[in-house]
Amino acid sequence: MKPWKMSRRCLAPILILALVLAAQAVVGENLLLLKVSPASPRVVDAVAAAGGRVVQELNTCLLVRAKATDLPRLRGAGLACEAVGDPDGDASYFLMHSPLRAPVRGTESGLVHLRLEEDVWLLVVRDPDFRSRLVQPFRLKALWLDAALPAAARQPAPSRERALRPLQDNDIAPLVAAVSSDRLRADIQSLQDFKTRFASTAECEAAGDFLLRRFQELAGVQAYADPFVFESHYASRNIVAVIPGQTDPGQVVLACAHYDSTSNNRYVAAPGADDNASGTAAILEMTRILAGAKFDFTITLLCVSAEEWGLYGSAHYARQARAQGADIIAVVNLDMIAFPGTLKRELDVIGNYNSTWLADRFITAAAPYVGIRLDKVINSSLTWSDHSSFWDQGYPALCGIEDSINPYYHRTTDTLDKLDLGFALDATRGALAAVADLAQPLSMPAPPSGLRARxxxxxxxxxxxxxxxxxxxxxxxxxxxYHVYRATEPHGAYARLTGQPIAARAFTDFFLLPDQAYYYVVTAVDSEGRESNYSQEVRDDQDN
Amino acid sequence: MIRTTEKKPLPAAALLLSALLLPTLAARTMAAPRPEGSQLFAAVSAGYFHPLSGEVRAIYDRPAWPLELQLGWRVQPRLDLYAAARFLQLEGKTILGATQESAESYSVRLQLLALRLGAGFCAGNGPISPCLGAGIQYGFFKEEWPAVPLKTNGGRAGVFAAAGVRLRLARSLHLVTLMDYSFQPGGLGSRGKQVNLGGLSLTLGVRAGIL
Structure with missing residues (x-):
């Protein structure tokens, strides 16, 4: 056989093989956005085992980023999988909440909408001006397909409530009594007077300056603006106030509200009195009152922007917090708290599974101080406000929101004169009580400091x-x-080790399991038997 | 010199020796004339135990005195088969993972009961006879911290071998002194290493014919 003939005969199969391998490599690396159902911890595990990453949890399904080659394994695990997008493409993805059957006008290209659940749609966006084609009322959440939800966002997590002392009404009542409806009214009016607070406008920037000044006027508050860019070329700022904790400043209780607004004429007139000057005014009032008290944990009060664009401000803050390892024990988001409607006068307290304890604790803390009904709602699909950005990072978060349909929602007519400030007063009082309780008011006696464990x-x-x-x-x-407490998980269920208060400032805990980590706090007891809050927690095997 | 490593060629050699010798000796026994004197004997011995494992010595640093009871069958003038129960109690204190001021240590106790099956061979029938022996044993052990209380127990098979001298005191009464080596695995210890509870014993005992 001549050499050149052998080469030709070999070349064809080699070429075919190369083509097959190349095709397989291309298909194998091709990423898909999948709708996987049902949504449960078992399914989350199956998704992880099959190589997928959950990017959004809803009540009945998960949005999963996976390779095309993972699809058979997911289906093999008994999961219903439907490809709904291409994460590597040039499209942006949004969740849209809309009660309408036809939430999008027109059929032009550049905007695809797929129904994921009742009232929940997936928008696949290639047209940057897509918002003009959406039919009000709608709420948007930008999806971050490059991220994966941390396990804590999807799995049952130990309740942080167990690390908190019981409610101490004596410390909270004076704070709640200081909430002023006149101040709430004045602040809502001030925010409304900016005409529009649509993020990216100069008016929204001015509103941010106003909030920053208000925070800076308060003694004991560290105030700053946190700028961010969204949708490639828009800029805005979150406005942050920090009240440092006295005992354990690393633990943070965060209260937030978005100060931006929108409307059917958003660049010109978006007063957003209910949505969400009401929540922002509550944050201002809470900051004023909480700044005058002392707490074990740090309280961060956050006015976020670009919520109406798709929760960009809170997503920026929450992703940054997670990246920095911030120990946020609870988030209370206030969004529309001044339009109760005529019948129910009810504030919904919305959480996901991981935040159930927080919703319970919020209601328990707030109920004594409010004349409105507080209704717990556990629903992972209610992702349309800033609490959802914290859910995505695994933080327990809830949203306090009026349980009524505001006919002026996202309209130029959402103004102060339509609001019920008595309802806003109650909602603010309730939120203040809950945040103060979560941050643990520092009462007498003060907790011991300098706890060390070897x-x-x-x-x-x-x-x-x-x-x-x-x-x-x-x-x-x-x-x-002093009393000594021990837990087997961080901020876990503390068990008291001392029957009676011990006089010594040292304690030895014997015969413990060597492979188990133990966490300790101590309290001080005064001569009248009053016990302090917990000290800062220490772990036994850390160098402290 | 006392060997302190965990290497164990001796037990393997003892096992091999037993496996090779016992069938041969048993066959010879069947063919040989029955020995004079007592066929069955009992023995009791006590002595000093030295653990071979450094970790055992570090914790159980006090002297230990094994006690052994034996019941045997003299199958040939020079060959015995026997069963024995050997009891050993060690006492000491816990050791610490790392040195630290004001660290606590606790009293601990280890008890070992070894049930043995072995064969002994004595060269000659004179008043002083050198002897060799080997066999297998099953050790039941229990470790406890009496103050807590905290305890654990277990059981493992091991081997032993002995060498010494038998001194005849009367027709059916002997004084026996032996150097006894045992390898007794204890399984995984608290520090993640395999534990050998065996060691060297120097024992002195008496042996009497009973039938």
Whole structure:
């Protein structure tokens, strides 16, 4: 056989093989956005095992980013999978909440809408001006397909409530009594007077300046503006106020409201009195009152922007917080709290599964101070406000919102004169009570500081046990003794180890399991038997 | 010199020796004339135990005194088969993972009961006879921290071998002194290493014919 003939004979199969491999590689790397149902922890595990990443959780389905080659494995796991998008394409993706059957005008290209659930649509957007084709009322959430929801956003998580002392009404009542409806009215009016607060407009920037000044006027508050860019070329700012915690400043309770607005004439007139000058005014009032008190944990009060564009401000803040490892124990989002309608006078407290404890705690803390009904709603599909950005990062978050349909919603007629400030007053009082409770008001006696833990493992041939040595600084004031508490998970269910308060500022905990981490807090007890809040938590095997 | 490593060629050699010798000796026994004197004997011995494992010695640093009871069958003038129960109690204190001020240590106790099956061979029938022995054992062990209380127990098979001298005191009464080596696995220890509860014992005992 001549050499050139052999080459030709070999070349064809090699070429075919190369083509097949190339095609397989292309198909294999091709990413899909899938609607996977049902939504449950089991399905989340199956998605992870099959190589997919959950990017959005809804009540009945998950949006999953996966390779095309993962699809058979997902289907093999018994999951219903439907391809709804191409994450690598040039389209943007939004969730849209709309009660309408036809929420999009026209049939031109550049905007595809797919129904995911009742009232929940997926928008696949190639037209940057797509908002003009959406029929009011609608609410948007931009989807971040490059991210994966942390496990805590989707899985049952230990309740952080267990790390909190019981409600201490004596400390909260004076704070709640300081809420002023006149101030709420004045602040709503001031925000409404900017004509429009549509994010990216100069008026919205001016509203941000107004909020920043208000925060800066308060003693003990660290105020700053946090700029961000959204949709490639728009800019806006979140306005942040921080009240540092006294005992454990690393733990943060966050209250937020969006200050931007929109309407059917959004660049000219979007007063947004209910949506959401009402929530923003509540944040201003809460900041004023909370700044005058002391708490164990840090309170962050956040006025976010670009909510109406798709929750960009809160997504920026929450993603940054997660990246920095911020320990946000709870988020209370207020969005539309001044239009109760005529019948129900009810504030919905909306959470996801991970936030159930928070909704319960909010209602328990707020109920004594409000004359309105508080209704807990656990629904992962209610993602249309800023709390959802925190859900996506695994933080417990809730949204306080009026349970009524505001006919002036997203209209130029959403003005102060339509609002019920008595309802807004109650909602603000309730939110203030809940945030103060979550941040643990610092009452007498003060908790001990400087808690340290050192551990030592003792071995015999087959057994080992850990001994933990604790010591701490004396608490201020006249202290009768100290109690020591232990938990087996961070901020977990603390069990008291001391029957009676101990006088010593040291404690040894014997015969503990060597492979288990233990977490400790101590409290101070004064001569009248009053017990302080928990000290800062320490872990036994960390260098502290 | 006392070997402190965990290497164990000796048990393997003892097992091999037992496996090779016992069938041969048993066959010879069947063919040989029955020995004079007592066929069955009992023995009791006590002595000093030295653990071979450094980790055992680090925790159980006090002297330990094994006690052994034996019941045997003299199948040939020079060959015995026997069963024995050997009890050993060790006492000591816990050791610490890392040195730290004001660290606590606790009293601990280890008990080992080894049930043994072995064969012994004595060279000659004179008043002083050198002897060799080997066999297998099953060790039941229990470790406890009496103050807690905290305890764990287990059981594992092991091997032993012995060498020494038998001194005849009367027709059916002997004084026996032996150096006894045992390898007794204990499984995974608390620090993640395999534990050997065996060691060297120097024992002194008496052996008496009973039938």
């Amino acid at each position: 551990s030592q493992v003792s071995f015999s041939l087959f057994l080992s046990r850990k001994t933990v040595y604790l010591d701490w600084h004396a608490a201020a004031g006249t202290i009768a003794g």
